[in-house]
Amino acid sequence: MSKATASTAAVVERRPAAAPNAKAPRAAYRTRNQFFAFRGTLSRRAQILTSICASLIVIAAWEISTRLGWINSLFLPPPSVTVETLWIMITQKHLLWNAGVSTLRVWVAFTLSVVMAIPIGIAMSSFRGVGAALEPIVDFIRYLPVPALVPLSIIWFGVGETTKIFLLWLGTFFQLVLLVADDMRRVPQEYVEIAYTVGARPFQMLKDVAFRAMLPSLFDNLRITLGWCWTYLIIAEIVAADNGLGFVIWAARRYMNTSEVMAGVVTIGLIGLLTDQILRLVHKRYFRYL
Template sequence: MAEGAVAVGSRPARRRPSRFGFRKPLPRGLELSIALGASLGLLLLWEAVARFGYVNTLFFPAPSDVAAAMVHMFRDQDLAWHAAVSTARVWSAFLIAAVMAIPMGILMSSYRVIGAASEPVIDFIRYLPVPALVPLAIIWFGVGEETKIFLLWLGTFFQLVLLVADDMRRVPQEYVEITQTLGASHYQILRDVAFRAMLPSLVDNLRVTLGWCWTYLIIAEIVAASSGIGFVIWAARRYMKTPEVMAGVVLIGIIGLASDQILRAVHRRMFRYL
């Protein structure tokens, strides 16, 4: 047989598809196992680095010390109440921002007159650092609850409104044109076609911006606060209680992660067709 010829009836070896290939979905159980294993491995590495003296535990305490501090804070320092206060502040500011940003973003994208008038102002404000606006917030609203809600709203609204506008722009123009040929009004197009088409990505962006709102919590709660996780962290910082500082930070992450997973589950249940 000539060199390089393929035997009659022979088949090329079929490669077994890889479970970890590019954009290959993973079974839910395997994905959860990998996530838990990676998180546990990171915690063990952190514990080992602290316990074997590679870092000064005064500045970087071990996870076991952070966990012990968190238990102590829940038992003796009303940490659960502070967490509830912070959660209420974040959700209040986030819901106010969402109620304002959703219609504003839809109108900005649907009517270019509104978009041309408002986008430069929104783009300008969203680049302003929120900490730099704390003195103005105190002048405008005092040191009460309104200032904290305003700072959280400020860090969320101007980001969310542009995401909503982008969601509306991504609605295919064919949907609008077909609806217009059927005689639908502008309001019917917005309500029954465009809004329904953008809803999956809108819910996903709401989940993302809720996480952003949590990132501004410390800034909001250092303004003459007497409650909240940010207040607890700031008070512990004064006395170099690093495990308590880390416990507060970890608790924010836990609450944020739980909120994110709940919204992910809601998204999957609402839009099973995706």
């Protein structure tokens, strides 16, 4: 054996045994650090467990605070009482029927908003003249408080379903149309130039290039504005309503029945949570390339 070979062998023998595994602690540290890393990555399982644990902590703090008297249960009933009241309302007071009525109203108004907002928003951002004509009007109306327009809506449409749908639409459409216009403006100009270079006509470019490019962000904005539509439900259903979750909450408020109020609010939250998760799954299904 040469001197060089013997020297190399001696160095290898003196190397600590733990050296080959030195990267493992650093890798584990990086994995643990992903929880607070800026734009870090978490596994699906970790995300679900974190969501469940955070929700349980909030519920436990709520329950303990009311049971210990830190919060007056007359104004904020504990979760256990709310769940019990929710079950009674489902089995004895037709809560599911009222939830179905409210869901139908929200979706009718939201669908009407989408059908109107998408073409108008695209036109506002695609054609300068249309944008110049409509944007000041849309900006003015979207800042108007919807509750202030309840008396006018009753004068215009009466106290039937039309008024409720109109109020829900009013709170959604003017916000959504500007979001659609912004989505279209964010489509890179390079896409438009390439489409024209390969011979696309204006309508083809708009339909096959620009609209497809804005579709993922448009879907996200639709999901967000659907939540906004639900926030106007109480306002819409206090207008001479005899059904719906807004009516249930408003009627319980008259008698200071806060447990029923909370049960109605929780029902709206659960419907919104379920709907949002379904829309998230649809987004991941159809926009996997993002």
